[in-house]
Amino acid sequence: MREEDAQDLLRRMLKAAIAAADPAAVLARHLPEKPAGRCIVVGAGKSAAAMALAVERAWPDVDLSGVVVTRYGHAVQTDRIRVLEASHPVPDEAGHKAAAEILRTVRQAGPDDLVLALISGGGSALMTLPAPPLTLGDKMTVNRLLLASGLTIEDMNRVRRRLSLIKGGRLAQAAAPARLVTLAISDVPGDDPAAIASGPTVPDPTAEDDLSHLVARLGPNLPAPAREILLKSPSAQPDFTPDYRLIATPQISLEAAADIARAAGLTTLLLGDALEGEASQLGIAMAGMARSAACHGMPARPPAVLLSGGETTVTIGDVVPGRGGRNTEFLLALALALDGHPGIHALAADTDGIDGTEDAAGAIIGPRTLSLAEAAGLAPRDYLEGHDSYSLFDRIGALIRTGPTLTNVNDFRAIMVL
Known part of the structure; x- marks a missing residue:
């Protein structure tokens, strides 16, 4: 040859x-039954905008609204779902504002509504809502340290979940009492839902783990508020069974x-x-x-x-x-x-x-x-x-x-x- x-x-x-992971080709067959009430769509990741467009095309007769955030340059034109853009791999103020808006949006859902979460790789940086007393600047520093650390993606996500108000299942908790269904594109080894975008709609399996060894790996430049949170003994997290559907792997x-x-x-x-x-x-x-x-x-x-x-x-x-x-x-x-x-x-x-x-x-x-x-x-x-x-x-x-x-x-x- x-x-x-x-x-x-x-x-x-x-x-x-x-092509095998193109939302336009694969998403529709994974959608749940249409809701009796509204469908509120939220999402984060490099594919979030393309996934939102696929939902709009599959459900032209459903009362759709919502907001997703994707990386700069990855937006597509949608009609009913707002598309925001933010920075990746280091978060920025746009991602911070997008995360806050996503959280506000799901809190408006009622018991007859369906919250459809569209999650894909990159969502962790794009949907950033630091846990107090951490600031956005602190979170940016943490992300830079993670990217240069040589840690596995699993260990990076352990840190990211612990430092967030929206990851590690917290987005799902905010959506109650609405039904929540997650459609996800996996970008992680093993397709672990807790690792894809740091798992905003699934329980955090490492919520009670000792992360002191990761703090040591991140070194002396780790911001003090992040060190405090990561070394603190966490309280038990609520457990729930998510409806989580992988549409591409x-x-x-x-x-x-x-x-x-x-x-x-x-x-x-x-x-x-x-x-x-x-x-x-x-x-x-x-x-x-x-x-x-x-x-x-x-x-x-x-x-x-x-x-x-x-x-x-x-x-x-x-x-x-x-x-x-x-x-x-x-x-x-x-x-x-x-x-x-x-x-x-x-x-x-x-x-x-x-x-x-x-x-x-x-x-x-x-x-x-x-x-x-x-x-x-x-x-x-x-x-x-x-x-x-x-x-x-x-x-x-x-x-x-x-x-x-x-x-x-x-x-x-x-x-x-x-």
Whole structure:
């Protein structure tokens, strides 16, 4: 297979993965029975606006109103549900105001009303309502520390739930006595409802946990009010049984990509939808797996593709970082470990279209990646150590730019062994 054909096939797999999580295609079949009264729609996340539009189209004859918040640049035009925009991954005043409005909106619901909560990845930062005495500035500092900490998404969400007036099931409590149904797009390993947007509509399973070890990991720059809340012995939280419906997940998207690969005659191996760990270390590990497939036919006989999802981390340390995200960092480490191995191509991208805070979803590599970088006068290992993978891939024309996809089922990785 020619290099151009291999990379085109990888791009088609990514496209299929994203399409499988498109609210316009998947949301309607998960809607509950129409309410006797009003339907009040609230939501937060990178897909919240697209999900709101899908609800409007599915229920043209229902008394719909409400408000959702999404990331700047992710809004779509709706008729009955207000769409607000705010900052991600670090919260801002717009997200603070949006969270307060969402809480006020659900408190207006009566016993005959349905509250429909539309939750997707990114909702934690976009819907920010700090617990006193924490201020918005404190919460912004906490988020920056979390993003640079190397903590897993589960541990990050433990902190976020504890510091919030709306997460950890508190939005659901505010909606009573109305019926509450959550429609969610999962962007977290294991599809844990308590982790998706920090679980605003489900009980917090870690509400009574000791978080002192996480306080230690976040270090001396953690704001004093946050430290106080996190170290305080929490009181028991109300328990309830949520009506929570996953409309799209990383596994569903991986299976859609696998269908494209099989149709092209490739052996397809799904390594899992919940891979975590340091991005560069995962790149090294997967390079070994790809080499084994190429040389020994294990764990898959070529031509083959190794598919995986999940969310890795990038620990910055003391380095002043360049530009990059976890997917481009993974790919640069993978390319260095493969060292130009013939017949191996790979793509990694965030399905929301934004890897980290950059304007690219991810990148694509092949046997010529390192030689192209060196021909451009770049030292790939230096770029990896400086967490500047975006800049390298930008210089050699290997970035993938999809623009906002209006969905988010986390990272998509495909390694093709020919």
